[in-house]
Structures are given as structure tokens and as C-alpha cells.
Amino acid sequence: MKAFEIMEKFAHEQVVYFHDKETGLKGITCIHNTTLGPALGGTRLWNYESEEDALIDVTRLARGMTYKAAAAGLNLGGGKTVLIGDSKKVKSEGYFRALGRFVQSLNGRYITAEDVNTSTKDMMYIAMETDHVVGLVGKSGNPSPVTALGVLHGVRAALYEKFGSDSLEGKTFAVQGAGQTGYFLIKYLLGDNELKDKAKKVYFTEINTDYIERMKREHPEVEFVNKDEIYSLNVDVFSPCALGGVLNDDTIPLLNCPIVAGSSNNVLKEERHGEELKKRGILYTPDFVINAGGLINVYHELNGYNEARALAEVKLIFDRLLDIFKIAKEEDIPVNIAAIKFAEKRIETMKQVRSNYIPR
Numbered sequence: 001m002k003a004f005e006i007m008e009k010f011a012h013e014q015v016v017y018f019h020d021k022e023t024g025l026k027g028i029t030c031i032h033n034t035t036l037g038p039a040l041g042g043t044r045l046w047n048y049e050s051e052e053d054a055l056i057d058v059t060r061l062a063r064g065m066t067y068k069a070a071a072a073g074l075n076l077g078g079g080k081t082v083l084i085g086d087s088k089k090v091k092s093e094g095y096f097r098a099l100g101r102f103v104q105s106l107n108g109r110y111i112t113a114e115d116v117n118t119s120t121k122d123m124m125y126i127a128m129e130t131d132h133v134v135g136l137v138g139k140s141g142n143p144s145p146v147t148a149l150g151v152l153h154g155v156r157a158a159l160y161e162k163f164g165s166d167s168l169e170g171k172t173f174a175v176q177g178a179g180q181t182g183y184f185l186i187k188y189l190l191g192d193n194e195l196k197d198k199a200k201k202v203y204f205t206e207i208n209t210d211y212i213e214r215m216k217r218e219h220p221e222v223e224f225v226n227k228d229e230i231y232s233l234n235v236d237v238f239s240p241c242a243l244g245g246v247l248n249d250d251t252i253p254l255l256n257c258p259i260v261a262g263s264s265n266n267v268l269k270e271e272r273h274g275e276e277l278k279k280r281g282i283l284y285t286p287d288f289v290i291n292a293g294g295l296i297n298v299y300h301e302l303n304g305y306n307e308a309r310a311l312a313e314v315k316l317i318f319d320r321l322l323d324i325f326k327i328a329k330e331e332d333i334p335v336n337i338a339a340i341k342f343a344e345k346r347i348e349t350m351k352q353v354r355s356n357y358i359p360r
């Protein structure tokens with residue numbers, strides 16, 4: 001597909017190609033929608049097989065950011081940058097400063113941050129050339145514990161919806177992945193949360209032996225299971241915190257739980273898998289809503305970071321999910337579709353709200 005075909009199909013505003021001969025920088029920034037505010041989305045460095053693959057990825061990811069920011073109640077639009085190259089070879093100060101200059105050339109329409117294969121150190125170089133970068137050292141910090149906290153609020157919303165109480169007491173969990181987010185989520189489930197309530201039982205699975213050992217050492221009460229066993233455990237919540245695409249035609253029939261709620265992006269392999277969960281009476285918490293804690297946290301850097309304010313806003317994930325569950329019930333549609341409707345409605349409403357002229 002060519003750039004304009006994609007842009008017309010999904011209503012993208014802007015796609016910018018950039019190149020710096022000296023450093024080998026080669027990339028694309030995509031701004032999907034700026035109705036709510038500047039487009040924010042990380043910079044992903046990847047050895048794409050073709051220019052077309054990079055274009056498809058950046059436009060898809062930018063669109064996803066529009067929905068994520070809108071559903072999170074942020075005054076942000078959706079954007080993304082992809083850099084084409086081998087992360088082991090291309091990185092240098094000059095490379096990222098050249099990128100920073102291109103970000104600056106967009107004059108605040110796009111704000112960048114870390115993503116796959118880019119780090120806080122890379123962001124420091126970008127920040128030497130532009131103000132339009134977040135996720136810097138000494139500001140909002142590591143997003144993962146905050147993402148996991150948002151997931152905890154999302155888990156509570158799902159428990160409330162299914163059982164009429166948001167308490168973890170007496171509830172059982174199967175967590176897939178004990179990396180950056182899964183590790184913190186398990187800690188919160190074990191009682192390290194503001195209400196100090198504690199799950200009855202947590203199972204986990206991992207493939208990284210260091211992380212398995214860490215969990216066994218720190219929390220021996222959390223039971224390890226083999227990676228293929230995690231889906232069929234008889235628990236209240238299955239919490240995917242590892243990879244995307246884990247709920248598909250093969251795994252959905254294995255599920256033995258009333259709720260799916262975790263940090264992973266793109267949990268459903270295809271959109272239709274949301275309908276499959278609905279048919280089975282399994283409540284799904286849409287990924288881009290429940291895992292927005294990190295984005296909400298980083299957004300607060302733009303207004304002078306205040307941790308208490310950021311965390312209070314992360315807590316609103318609870319309320320937003322209840323609103324989305326309500327739409328799904330009233331319209332008898334899968335929750336993943338209801339979440340998109342919820343985000344689109346906010347964008348449309350704000351377009352109307354801002355349609356009159358008010359001097360400021």
C-alpha cells in the first residue's frame with residue numbers, strides 16, 4: 001500500500017520521511033490525529049525488511065496511540081516514529097540528535113518518547129535538540145510500575161463488574177510473564193497496594209529463568225506453572241503480561257476464567273476474538289485502556305511532573321473501564337469494540353466542544 005492509500009483509509013493527518021546522510025538516520029514519523037492535542041508516541045528502532053513494512057507499522061501504531069490517549073482522557077493525539085536500522089549498529093549521539101532536530105521541525109505537533117530499542121539515554125540526546133520529548137531521566141521515571149498499577153485498577157474494575165466487589169480477597173490469578181509489568185502486578189496482587197488487600201492465590205509463568213528465580217526467591221507463595229498450562233488454570237483472572245496475540249483460536253477454548261485483564265498490547269490476535277470471549281461469557285478488559293498507566297504518567301511531564309496527580313489520573317482507569325463495560329452491555333457488542341467507540345466519541349465530542357471561538 002502507498003502512503004496516501006493508508007492515510008485516506010484511516011484518516012491520518014501527516015506522514016513525514018526523514019534522512020540524515022552523515023549518521024545514517026532513516027525514519028518515518030506519522031501523526032494520526034491531533035483533535036485532542038499534540039500527537040504523542042514513542043520512537044521504535046527496528047530492522048524493517050522493507051520501507052513498506054515500516055510505513056504500515058508506523059501508521060498502525062500511530063492510530064493505536066490516538067485511541068489509547070483518547071480513552072485515557074488525555075489531551076493528546078496519536079503519533080509514532082519508526083527508525084529503519086539495526087539497533088546494534090546505528091545508535092550514536094549524532095543519530096539521536098539528528099532525530100531530535102526532525103522532531104523539533106514538527107514544532108510541537110508530535111512529541112516522542114522511548115519505545116522498542118530506544119532508551120532514556122537516547123531520549124537525552126533527542127532532548128538536546130528539541131523540547132518535544134518525554135520519558136526523561138529524573139522526571140516521570142520507569143513507566144512499568146505505573147502501567148502495572150493501572151492494570152491493578154483495571155483488574156478491580158473487572159472484578160466489580162463480574163462479582164459486584166472490587167476486592168482481591170478470595171480471588172485467584174494466573175499471570176503470564178513476570179517481566180517489567182508482570183513482576184509489579186504480582187507484588188500489588190500480594191497486598192502491596194493502598195487498600196492492602198491480598199489475592200487468595202497467584203500463579204505465574206515465565207520463560208526467563210532469572211525472572212523465575214527472582215519470583216521464587218522474593219515470593220515463594222506464588223506458584224510457577226509451565227507456559228502452556230497458564231491458559232487452562234481454574235482462576236478468576238487470567239492476566240497476560242508478556243506478548244501480543246496470545247488470545248487466539250487455539251488458546252481461547254482453553255480458558256477457564258471469567259476475566260482477562262493484563263498489561264500486554266494486542267492481546268487479541270484478531271478483532272473477532274473479542275466476540276469469541278463475549279460468547280463464552282469472559283469479560284475482557286481492552287488492552288489499550290487497561291495498560292495506559294505508563295502513558296498517563298509520562299503525559300504529566302508536559303505540565304511539570306507531579307506524581308500524586310499522575311497517579312490519581314491512573315486510578316481513573318477503573319471508572320473508564322466501567323463506562324466501557326456499560327457501552328458493551330447496552331449495545332450488546334464485544335468490549336474491545338466498545339472501547340474504540342468510547343475513544344472515538346471523546347474525540348468527536350471535543351471536536352464539537354471546541355468549535356466555537358473563545359479568545360484566551
Ligand code: NAD
Binds near residue numbers: 143145176227
Ligand atoms: P517485559 O519484556 O519486561 O516482560 C515480558 C515477560 O514475558 C518477559 O520477562 C518474557 O520472558 C516473558 N515471556 C515472553 N513470552 C512468554 C511466554 N510465552 N510465557 C511466559 N512468559 C513469557 O515486558 P513488559 O514491559 O512487562 O511488557 C509486557 C507487555 O505489556 C507487552 O505487551 C508490552 O507491550 C505491554 N506494555 C508495557 C508497558 C510498560 O510500561 N512496560 C506499557 C504498556 C504496555
